[in-house]
Amino acid sequence: MQNDGVQYLRVIVDRLAAGQFGLSVEDVQDALRAQIEGQRAGLVIEGNQRVPIVLRGPERVKLSPAEFAMLRITAADGTSVPLESVARLVRDGGPVKIDREMGSRYSVVIANVSGRDLVGFVKEAKAKIAKAVSLPTGYRISWGGQFENQQRAAARLTLVVPLALGVIFLILFSTFGSVRQSLLVLSNIPFALMGGVIALWVTGEYLSVPASVGFIALLGIAVLNGVVLVSYFNQLHAEGLSRLQCVVVGAERRLRPVMMTASITAFGLIPLLFASGPGSEVQRPLAIVVIGGLVTATALTLILLPILYLRFAHATAEVCHG
Template sequence: LRTWARKVSDKLKTLPELADVSSFGDESTQQVHVEVDREAARRLGVDMRMVASVLNNSFSQRQVATLYDDLNQYRVVMELEPGYTASPTVLDQVQVIAADGRRVPLTAFTEYTFGSTGDRVHHSQQFASASVGFSLPEGVTEEQAMGAINNALAELYLPSNIFATPGGNTGGIAKTLARQPLLLLGVLIAVYFVLGILYESTLQPLTILSTLPPAGVGALLALRASQTDFSLVALLGLFLLIGLAMKNAIIMVDFALDAQRRLRLPPREAIHRAAMMRLRPILMVNLAALLSALPLLLGAGEGSELRRPLGVAILGGLLTSPFLTLFSTPVVYLLVEGLRARLARLRPTPAPRPAATAR
């Protein structure tokens, strides 16, 4: 894992889509490697168990005894004084006892070198893991960076027992973006049920939901024209558009249904009257919402790049939604009313009950 993590880190440093790629191994700590010449130790009469015992007693804080009193117990630990362990050169002064009782310097049959190793082992979902961090240069989006990373990993041919996944904020955003279709579908289903309960009908909510495609098309065209990525913030703008776009249809449908009930108007005249009389309120509300989105689009302060996709999505949806829904909503309303009338004619009419007579 460490070998391939270092290769991945070196490969990512060559990508122009990434900046400040962290070098794997920067978190390592220094260590001393002691290499024992076993042949020399055998000639000097030094046993390997003696070498391990001396090093353990000197540097491993070996517990040698336990003192007890009436209330507590105290562990006695044997080690070198901290002043002697501050530098690896203390190994030059360590001595071991040979088989004949002689004191033999440790350096007589050993060599020590300096190296580095990881001081911790990271885990992700019970698997050993290694992380490589990076940042995005100006003008590079997260989607472009992830595409470059995937291409670089494909060129390295990682072994089958090593797999790379985005982590941190990148991993959370990637999972959220992958669930965007399900999020939109869940929102539409929830809105359909709420409208069905409000109108006590399974057909009229379709008239109101028909306003969403024009708003969505306008938002997507605005994002594409401004070369803005469809990010999580842009998805939030689509959610806001759902409420703003449906409001136009709700205003017309409510007025048309009320005209059918109170004035006994046919559906065509009712929806025509609703479109004519509610045109000014629809335009005023949409203009107010449109102007409120301009600061999000034109803002240049701190964090403006995060809010700009929200303003672009709202502005594009509100520019197309009112004009398209004013023509599409009456058409869908008449189609739904015609379907409702045909379904009503297909229902069997209950037989009249015989009148009761009293003798």
């Protein structure tokens, strides 16, 4: 974003000429500041209002370089001299505006990243700038915008996700009363994450904050499907069926509920895949992750989870008769 090209009138004080009139550089600067910005001369009190009295030069001085050059400056002996006698006026280019933050001036460089991940771009840019740019004393570079938001969100997710998994495990343990079966349900989570990662790779998207939110949504769906299957397996096992019969009959009878849960969620997110208006940069990655994760989570839940239940759900082995 270009921030220069504006013409300014720069005043270069001639120290020798000013000294001949008994003026210093600070005297000339103070006189010009009083003419342009004004100098407070008093205060008028009107009821509850306090109105300051400010003396400044005429408005035409700010608009005409010729009028500005003819400003009169009072010397120490009381004589007045025109500004052009003690200073030189030069036209110079400068910034459109000067922004400040936390007491420091700053300039903004805006870049839009396309065709690659944002985090990788920033890391590469930081390395190249650190190698090629030598900053003067007092200067620094700060990276912000969407990258800063993503870094902040990632830091929060590293705290929230393990905490959420811990709470889910406690709830599962209180439901099944078994560490093995609780871990068995949690094994559904990698199935879902794998599909989300593959979907991002196939579509060319990158891991972002919306995609991370999609992965979190997948955790709940994957755990729900696991609870549906394992709880029904336990119910059949309590009715006297062998473990092999439990997984065969249970997977067959719970096929429809699991498929309904996944299909309703996936079909509901399909419009977000084709979103192109404002907000599509948030909607599309989330939908891609959730739909891709649902495909693998549903398939692997119905295929691998019964096998894992047959092998690891109970501490003691059970002989299964055909």
